Amino acid sequence: LTSADTPSADTPSADTPSDEGLLSPGWAGSPAEAATGDAAFLRAMLDAEAALARAAAAVGLAPAGVAEAVTRAAREVRLTPRALALRARGGGNPVIPLVAELTRAVAARDADAAEHVHRGATSQDILDTAAMLVALRTRETVLADLDRAARAVAALAGTHRATVMAARTLTQHAVPTTFGLKAAGWHTLLRTARTRLAALPLPAQLGGAAGTLAAFATEGAADPGLRLLGAYAREVGLDEPVVPWHALRAPVAELGCALALAVGALGKIAADVLVMSRTEIGEVAEGAGGESSAMPHKSNPVRATLIAAAARQAPALASVLLGSLAAEDERPAGAWHAEWQPLRELLRLAGGAARDAAELAEGLRVNADRMRLNLAATGGLIVSERLAIALTPLLGRSRARRLLEQAAHDAAAKGVPLDDALLAAEPSLADRMPDLAGPAGLVDPAGYLGSAEALIDRALGQEPS
């Protein structure tokens, strides 16, 4: 880490500042980071230009040699993101200087081919296509990690289908449930998020200066615009849009929503893990807890924390993309430019959170003993609903409820189990309700799980609705 030839931290140079993930432990080093960095966007822009050249050749708008010349130059040209970033200020986007450099690189080998670089296209064609390419490539890594996480939580659901724990509502013990059902719920959420993300159309963009494809049309006799659009989408490996979508931003808005949905689904898992990891609860622990700079004994739920942090950011970023739908004209002055960085950050937050969730779920240590202990913490109150149901035929609904409230109060005040307090308050129950106490009695939480197992089966076999 310390080295003579690395730049000194105390001399940040104004001409080459760069971010390398220092403030983003949630996605630093993740596949999504690599797939969304400046270099990846640069690569995708070059890929778009090369695909355009090949498509043009394929439909007869350019000589066959152009396809190869541009494709090769796009592969081999050495560009630095920083230089393009600084030059992007002139026109407001990085495609303009990129085209200049690519044209120069092609011209170095084939001056005629250079005339065809970017011909008929507009900056937005290339940048939108690049964003969709980056999204496509990042999506693969996100889906892979969502699948890893889904498999791991499905395994947890299977292993713990009979592991009884307290269900909690508004922070309080409610009734018994199983950890298996909780994990199965996570699974349904992950599957829904996965399905939505995978189903998204990711269209190529090509419309020319303002969406009419006019600059292509003039080249030949017949209108080649639509054929070019199809060929371009195929060459670049994206969906073919119905029409150019320069100012029809549903693809970006929907991508934002799907990513925020995925991050939110992961955030649900993290929220549960954070509660269950609390020192006083102790029902789960991350496989490799995080260290602390101050306290030697700590083992923090770091992955859940980082996922939770992502879940707090993603909705706001998605709202920016939804806001850019209201885009005036054939290219809006601001709404388009406002999408770039939020979309990239969303891709990263989703990729990082999916990675963390996969690791978290695969390594999660489950403490069934602690769950059992916690269940007992209220001395039987966890099954008060069940007792109310059982008492109702004997006492009527309101008298049953009053008796239970009295017994709950006595049990808490005297520190005795609820069944003892009930029998003390209503001795006749000893005869009338013989299955009240005892190992498999009404007060056994394991006997009050309803359809938990059946629901787990449904969840694991689920097709998302």
Place this chain on the structure above:
Amino acid sequence: LTSADTPSADTPSADTPSDEGLLSPGWAGSPAEAATGDAAFLRAMLDAEAALARAAAAVGLAPAGVAEAVTRAAREVRLTPRALALRARGGGNPVIPLVAELTRAVAARDADAAEHVHRGATSQDILDTAAMLVALRTRETVLADLDRAARAVAALAGTHRATVMAARTLTQHAVPTTFGLKAAGWHTLLRTARTRLAALPLPAQLGGAAGTLAAFATEGAADPGLRLLGAYAREVGLDEPVVPWHALRAPVAELGCALALAVGALGKIAADVLVMSRTEIGEVAEGAGGESSAMPHKSNPVRATLIAAAARQAPALASVLLGSLAAEDERPAGAWHAEWQPLRELLRLAGGAARDAAELAEGLRVNADRMRLNLAATGGLIVSERLAIALTPLLGRSRARRLLEQAAHDAAAKGVPLDDALLAAEPSLADRMPDLAGPAGLVDPAGYLGSAEALIDRALGQEPS
């Protein structure tokens, strides 16, 4: 408006404040408002309780008479939202007092049936189901108005498929397009929004205290939970969920995204109309422009304004719903409660904006003459891309570009058309480019429309991707 028996505005009574749309001209009086008011939510909660009673009877968890007794009482009981609202503070939601009142109403006719009201359910079962019912009912009105708007913009696209106008990018004239293509683009956006909204699952909610359906299970010998879940969904007219989704909030988050997508799509139309309505542009006008309290001559684009206002609010509201995905436990303390009002407001914004867009599109006055005049405003620069393409074979790409820049400069400085300036700067073009000027010459914007017509056809025949 002035009346002796209406309450005085100067004595707002603290015990019956109410909102009646005063600050929301965008949705006041709309079908969506009526479908989402307190009375509509109250109705939906009662419908959910009645459906539960019928479902319980259908699967043998309650006597047959309960179904009718509860259904009738739910239909006939007179409840005031205000009283429930105030009592809702005790437990944090309005279902608790509603159940008390409904139980009393059933008991007045049938004491035994009253024992079965809400039996086995939890407040969230009823409130979530009511929210989905309200969403279902409101969606019908939103879809109807989206369809009206789509039909109207499709008609505009057809009528104006050859109406040439300036395409604008970053506020500047770019190249020619047609108003038909612009309207066709609106159509694709509306279709996508419509398809997404219509495809959303809107599931019933039923899980009991914490999602295990345990309180139902104990009633009979075999586990009736899943059968009850199916029967309940059918009775209430919603989708059957895979598992109870008390803390798995994808349905609400996705609904929020679909509504924000719809509002954003409408916002695109409004943004274009607002630009084109500007006094200096004057290409369109709302059929019935809005009055002004100060200026007698004004005719404001009021509908577009109200749609634009909705489009600024919807993304933030959707972000609240996305944020509630990260919900701890079997019922979160806050994330659930935070959904109610934003979801209602989103339904209203979508409903109001769709109504306004339908009226706007149906009544839009299009001024093709003004479009033609505006096209000419730059003296031919609008076709400079086309001229660059035509000049390139004659002069090479860079000399062509330089010549055009020179001519554009001269044209602006001397106030002459671009073709004159070109001929002045390069007299040889008179011979080498005979089709430069003239009615159907290269400078005629109508000749540089590329694939506009073919794209309109695709857009109008579109299946959304």
Place this chain on the structure above:
Amino acid sequence: LTSADTPSADTPSADTPSDEGLLSPGWAGSPAEAATGDAAFLRAMLDAEAALARAAAAVGLAPAGVAEAVTRAAREVRLTPRALALRARGGGNPVIPLVAELTRAVAARDADAAEHVHRGATSQDILDTAAMLVALRTRETVLADLDRAARAVAALAGTHRATVMAARTLTQHAVPTTFGLKAAGWHTLLRTARTRLAALPLPAQLGGAAGTLAAFATEGAADPGLRLLGAYAREVGLDEPVVPWHALRAPVAELGCALALAVGALGKIAADVLVMSRTEIGEVAEGAGGESSAMPHKSNPVRATLIAAAARQAPALASVLLGSLAAEDERPAGAWHAEWQPLRELLRLAGGAARDAAELAEGLRVNADRMRLNLAATGGLIVSERLAIALTPLLGRSRARRLLEQAAHDAAAKGVPLDDALLAAEPSLADRMPDLAGPAGLVDPAGYLGSAEALIDRALGQEPS
């Protein structure tokens, strides 16, 4: 609640839907609700018109009788918000029909005075002024409840300055703290929020059609615009702005931020209370816990839940107001209209959350015994930092840390206190560290509180920075 003459819930009438707080238990029945309802906005608009008439008379722009005639009519006129809401659709805001009705009411007594109603003003003058008046009036109630809450948490901080509890970081026990310090921290946050909210300028709005005050200037010889602006601000009881701020929306954006800051500060208290209320933690309980429709034993932290729900909504609403700063022209088409409902909802969320927080803090039950028990839950690990500091001079930093990690592991594995495990691992400590164990030994959490008391004193005497 059930009554023959209240409207039936099953017949929601499309022409008089109204919201009465059914979905908002967080603010239903609060002073803020009454201060922000449609009736309150209507009253404030009439107050603004009356103030304008008085100001015009005061600076000689209207006869003296106009002041009284309009003021009286504004006080006595009977208007129904619903009718104005429906008519507001025509021009996009409710001022236009309101002016018509007010003019008619004035004319009924004094036809000449009626000529002066609203003269020279624009709708936005009235609506913006009304919004600021509503904000002013609501702010009083919010500040009063923030003060109540601040006094109550200050009392908690005083009472519990020596009540030791576990500080928690990333959900895990960290080191000891006191409940007094936690409450003192809440106090600093409330004081900051209170100070910011109270310091906000709330300016009157008056600019005429587009902010030049031109319609007033033509009335007399000398330019009376600025004098009128000052008189109007005085009459209406708001700050005088530097210039009309029709399209300079800092007052609204800053109000949104201050309200969201207040809600967020309250949300911090709620977040802590929710953690400390958990069944397994049990350190605090709300004075009057919320009931459950399903579980007789539950006592939910309802107030904290409702505050938490508000804290999830307020930032998004504030973001809409911040977004409206980017407002084109002298009156934007959408950005202004988008402010109304989010501003109202923010005022209500702040008012409701402040009320709930005051009640919560005043009634909070603190269980010091449970805090002590929880402190002991980790067998001494809570003071491991202290032990590391004490061991370092004896063993060096890294050996001390290793020894502690070993002892912590042993203590957890064998279920023995940390001091025992330390002595077992390093018997020499019995002599070298004689104050390790025992009632006031190094392992006593009460001895490791640092500057907690001094910080409480600072916090309670604080002037917010």
Place this chain on the structure above:
Amino acid sequence: LTSADTPSADTPSADTPSDEGLLSPGWAGSPAEAATGDAAFLRAMLDAEAALARAAAAVGLAPAGVAEAVTRAAREVRLTPRALALRARGGGNPVIPLVAELTRAVAARDADAAEHVHRGATSQDILDTAAMLVALRTRETVLADLDRAARAVAALAGTHRATVMAARTLTQHAVPTTFGLKAAGWHTLLRTARTRLAALPLPAQLGGAAGTLAAFATEGAADPGLRLLGAYAREVGLDEPVVPWHALRAPVAELGCALALAVGALGKIAADVLVMSRTEIGEVAEGAGGESSAMPHKSNPVRATLIAAAARQAPALASVLLGSLAAEDERPAGAWHAEWQPLRELLRLAGGAARDAAELAEGLRVNADRMRLNLAATGGLIVSERLAIALTPLLGRSRARRLLEQAAHDAAAKGVPLDDALLAAEPSLADRMPDLAGPAGLVDPAGYLGSAEALIDRALGQEPS
């Protein structure tokens, strides 16, 4: 740009991805970018550690030599952000590996001093302090550019105090105003934003593991915690907080709001410039318009576009910071971590937008002729309010209004000026209203400017309220 020794764009290496501003032309190359990069944060963290060592020595908690040893090592150590970023995943923040590296660097010279590195502090102390240091340093650049912009718009207001133009409301011409008044309004907004940002407290953070300063207290006899806190704040150059604010996040939330306010104020300027730059309006142009990759003639308002893009992102980022106020415990699991990247991005958006606005305002080309032409576009309707006022004494209010509406209709239908249409409709006006037409007549927009000049004076002399 093309170079053999730079990395190839087609081989993005997963282990050193970095962002260099490619997607952010709004702030690439700005001072704010350099002040907020990973290197700048790293520097600030090292500064915080060094300040802590000096403060400890100053209050007697460490030998005097520690101050110099740590300060020197912090200045000289060579660390790479990337390596720290990757190691930050273990504990969830970059301070833990940074402390390890700094300790090693100190130990290389002075093993005893190394024992004191970071002693008593927690990671959050360093990271929060670093964030405030970065904010402090970035704020200087933001304020400098806000001041540049304010000076430039004040100059525009002065120069153009009599430059008449059309005020526009809801996109339509309303009444005349001056460009000077518009620029003066921008000035008030910039001053308010500047004042708020400059007044923000930026506190140092120091609390130890959980805010009690306990690890410092045990070092000496008397409680040195508060003295250390003061010394640390002085050494690091930040405000001294009342109490540690690990979980009391008002400083960050308020910073977020102030930055979003600044970006929004700049966004107002951009929104106006974008409208006035439209091809059909042409009243202003950016000094150096942006190029286009497709259209040789275009000169885009690029700076305004980039500012507008920032104004669409900032509110959402601020909402994340406001949301983090609701932070549980003494350090929340997620809410803190969620602040880092949004805060950095907000600082950059503000810095970049302020730079662009300064350049935009300094270079803005104002076309007063075009403003005059546009004023005339409605044939006199722009002064219809004035005519209504002048006609009212002659005809009564309602007859005056009807006449004007008739004349406005005739003028538009026949393409004649409004005064001609008025005279045609009401020939008696020739005598009764002799000052109707003519160069300084009632129809001269320059005569209907109300208090515009006086308001400019107020705005330029303003102290922000």
